[in-house]
Amino acid sequence: MIKSRAAVAFEAGKPLEIVEVDVAPPQRGEVLVRIVASGVCHTDAFTLSGEDPEGIFPAILGHEGGGIVEAVGEGVTELAVGDHVIPLYTAECRVCKFCTSGKTNLCQSVRATQGKGVMPDGTSRFSYQGKPIYHYMGCSTFSEYTVLPEVSLAKIPKDAPLEKVCLLGCGVTTGIGAVLNTAKVEEGATVAIFGLGGIGLAAIIGATMAKASRIIAIDINPDKFAIAKELGATEFVNPKEHDKPIQEVIVEMTDGGVDYSFECVGNVQLMRAALECCHKGWGESTIIGVAGAGQEISTRPFQLVTGRVWRGSAFGGVKGRTELPGYVEKAQTGEIPLDTFITHTMGLEDINKAFELMHEGKSIRSVVHF
């Protein structure tokens, strides 16, 4: 057992508490990681709020981290002490039916136990005062030390700054990947992006990389437009400034609708608008946002009959162990400008401030340093 400072979510709807937890050694196929930094994502807030149907408490949240391998369990073959890694909430085992399908990044090798907040052997490596604390999304990066299966870690070059490339563990990769891997936006296409948080802004970078001809950025918080512009958005729409449904506004702006749209908020009405602002015959809408428990999407089926396509994307369709090193390289060359996303940094003791800033719409990403 080692001691680790961690921000623990003891109960839904309550601030995280900084305590010293016990971390058990990595078991077969597992790796102990010292977390150097972790981003705070909207999904952490969603789970903390109690809205997440998979949310289990007490737990150590956090899934956007960067760290260094501290110890490896038996049977670990591709990682060694000192390697730099990014935890993956979407594992990549390379042997399951999903990994070998060539059709999805949704590896299922550790999915069942990960969803229950435990390691593949059905137990937790974290405890506090002798009682188990659950893992979160298989990552639990709000702890100085965490344990993950080897298949849930992407090895990255040692010269990449962990306090920045941690953002590639979720938000930035998700937005870029949704555009490049899921929608496969092509040069010259028109794109509408709903929601300009970390995910939507990253989708703008993806659309810029794809050489989209028009990138329409939509948000009810106009403070987000300046960064969107910096990243390549060409037009800006605030739904609050229009009387008619936002899909009608976009359709009028684009002679019938956009080629691709992305919902980056988690609002089911906006998901409908994002689909319906797509061009008849070929427009495709990708849902990235995660809606609250029990919510449902709807549209008239005729929207699909007349050629629009509705799809969804998890972690941008990215296979983490294989593809993340390429994303890290693009961050190193500046093609993925991570600094633009980091609006706040803080020590673990101030992590609740990161949640406040997010709720107030004042941050893109806060990065917690350990």
Ligand code: NAD
């Ligand atoms: P965020 O809270 O930082 O950003 C959301 C943005 O949406 C804000 O700028 C807000 O002003 C804007 N917004 C809110 N309501 C709006 C409306 N009605 N119209 C237009 N804009 C509106 O969140 P984030 O970290 O960027 O995450 C966005 C969503 O993506 C969340 O639901 C999160 O859970 C989800 N997510 C999905 C994946 C995935 O793999 N699919 C990965 C990470 C996050």
Ligand code: DAO
């Ligand atoms: O394989 O069944 C599965 C689920 C994989 C997890 C996908 C999660 C994507 C959305 C959650 C937001 C992540 C921050």
Ligand code: ZN
């Ligand atoms: Zn797999």
